[in-house]
Amino acid sequence: MKRLVTLVAMAAMAGLPTISDANWWEDFDSYEAGSGLHGQGDWKGWGDDPTWDAFVTDEFAHSSPNSLDVVGDTDIVHEFEGYTSGLWTFTAWQYIPDTFQGSSYFILLNSYTDDASANNWSTQVRFDGDIGMAESEFEGDQLPLIFGEWVELRVDIDLDADVQTFYYGGEMLYSKSWTEGVSGGGALNIGALDLFANGATSIYYDDLSLVPAPGSFLLLTLGLAMGSRRRR
Secondary structure: OOHHHHHHHHHHHOOOOOOOOOOEEEEOOOOOOOOEEOOOOOOHHHHHOHHOOOOEOOOOOOOOEEEEOOOOOOEEEOOOOOOOOOOEEEEEEEEEEOOOOEEHHHHHHHEOOOOOOOOEEEEEEEEEEOOOEEOOOOOOOEEEEEOOOEEEEEEEEEEOOOEEEEEEEEEEEEEEOOOOOOOOOOOOOOOOOEEEEOOOOOOEEEEEEEEEEHHHHHHHHHHHHHHHHHOO
């Protein structure tokens, strides 16, 4: 145990994520079904405007009982702090009904402010019901939409190497720079999630998380341990 504590301390000194780092997850189950998310759990409409609210629902759920209905005017934001180095994985579970129409967006920003004075986009994936494709906007990388089942969205973010890789249903959609991903000239920082309905019909989200990338702590501690042995 003493050895593990020492390795965790060394990892923190190295500026990389460890098992003691703050993680974030959201399953919407602590909110009342039918309630607006704006003002709950650090969620807010774009620009801190409740006009762009999203509503909790028990119609569908990846983990019972609730999920989030992203529909119509929804443009809902959650900000993050302290994610400025290391390897991280952002995961969301998404359900697209068979009747889905329009284009809805999953967005990650490296910088966000309510007054939009310093906003910078890293990830912008459009889910287009009209063409039946998930598309990384501006590069045009596409995968077929998956309807009528819960599908994992996963973004592996390496802030040290400035690389992000997006997976849809286990298949890679793209791999590109984090700071140059959409707006260009961005920061090595995970700033905010934005779920934007863009006037489309409902897409549901559940079981969102931002955690150290799988194996990153183990690889770090093994490397530190081997280095310690070499120094003896």
